[in-house]
Amino acid sequence: MAKKQLIMEKALELFAKQGFEATSVQQITEYCGISKGAFYLAYKSKDELILALLDHFMEQYISNIDYTVKNSDNESLLFSFYHSAFQTVQEHSNFAKLIIKEQAQTFNGELFIKMQYYDQLLEQLILALIERLFGDKATKYDLIYTIRSFMNVYTGLLLFHNIPFDIERLSQALSEKTTVLAEHATIPFITEEVAMFMREYRIEKEVSKEEVLEIMEQKIKELEESVEKESLLLLKEEMINPSYHSAIIAGLLENIRSHPHCKWVAYLLRNYFGYEKN
Amino acid sequence: MAKKQLIMEKALELFAKQGFEATSVQQITEYCGISKGAFYLAYKSKDELILALLDHFMEQYISNIDYTVKNSDNESLLFSFYHSAFQTVQEHSNFAKLIIKEQAQTFNGELFIKMQYYDQLLEQLILALIERLFGDKATKYDLIYTIRSFMNVYTGLLLFHNIPFDIERLSQALSEKTTVLAEHATIPFITEEVAMFMREYRIEKEVSKEEVLEIMEQKIKELEESVEKESLLLLKEEMINPSYHSAIIAGLLENIRSHPHCKWVAYLLRNYFGYEKN
């Protein structure tokens, strides 16, 4: 297991610097100080590695933002959203660099689909945020793309220029811009109709109760004795046999939410239990 | 010469579909119906080809926008700017696709520098536009990045979704957004100081009078007898030995500006003669 972790970390460094295609397995193994065979014992292929990286980080990214959004009041919602997004990017800057380099470039089918899937999750999050703050504006789809374009451009700045970067101020500035646009811009370009066109290519991937249970099982096995493990076990019980008060569930979810390996499970469970603080 | 043209067009198609690295010289030559040797007679390497492509199209892109901006009144300036940009993208969609795919990805040093150079030209154009419309706002640098992020995101939409695309409406919508932001957003993130940090990595590439003359010489050789060629000859005379009234120069510039091979020269000369319609 430690080997998989090592390969992930070292490979990510190289991918961020050189890109995925431009980094050879040879290079990765040398940088890890292991043999080529050892690499293929940990991962079936180079592709499997990048898929694992994508899952590992995007799950954290989405669930971080989701948690922040669900636990902010309307006052600070936009700020929290941007702040959480940029914070996660800064913490995992190598991964962010990799994603930016690979985003339009990829011809690996499975990778492309996975990226699109996480893209949609983020889009849904943003749409929910917009509707909550501004209601059912005619320009709401344009607002999604505006917010995403802000994120893209300033993420690029954050990653590729060695600038002293004040995330607080950036989030503030972008919140203001977003609000200004929501309140004053009137001409929609992406109409309901255009949005429908775009939705045609959607990937519908509903995570079923059984799948959630399976993922929980998996995580329970991985974790050693801890509050997180205990909480997961209780939540599993609860899913099979509902009995606790919602406050207890909320507490249990809170217990697991900040553990890197549990963030995704916590996100899935928040959706499953329909849990929101506000 | 026709061979170079053929290779450019066919290779661009493949690059747009598959990316630069993923397209082999073999593939290009087969698609052109020529031999590998013939390819290397036209271009010294695969890299030289992509550099030529970049120059060919970016020169048109920049000079198109520059001409539009310099010849619009303030009323329609933003609209014209966006419209001109998206129109050029749509006309050369294969090239635009290639650029988007390669933009963060490239590790070819010379290519990277060239891309940065054209990036800066665009940035200067946008800054001039902002200052002309809104004066010396504190948020002017943020406005640059906002405009560029609008362009990026909607260009992506235009290129990679098969949506019926109304460029008029898009340009209208984006003009409004830009104006709204310029008038109502107050919090700058990219301050003068940050902008200075970023300028440190600037490439200063001043095109000298001699270089302009050389490029003109080159173009004159390439062109067959035509109004464009005659105009270029007269403009060359004028550079060495100024004698004409500025109206005549303006007319000569107008003669050459729409010929694909002269757009860049026209752009350079507009700057040289300090020519603006307004």
Added chain:
DNA sequence: TATAATAATGACTAGACGGTCATTTGTCAA
């Protein structure tokens, strides 16, 4: 038609790549 000059060919080189597998090394309990 003969000759010179130019254009075009494609078999070939050298090297890099992802991935495999027979072999070696390390680690236990007995």
Added chain:
DNA sequence: TTGACAAATGACCGTCTAGTCATTATTATA
């Protein structure tokens, strides 16, 4: 100390790549 099992190795394979160059085909000139 032995034997059994698992972990790790790296030489090797087939395939692909950018780029070269001796050879051939085409064209222009005399």
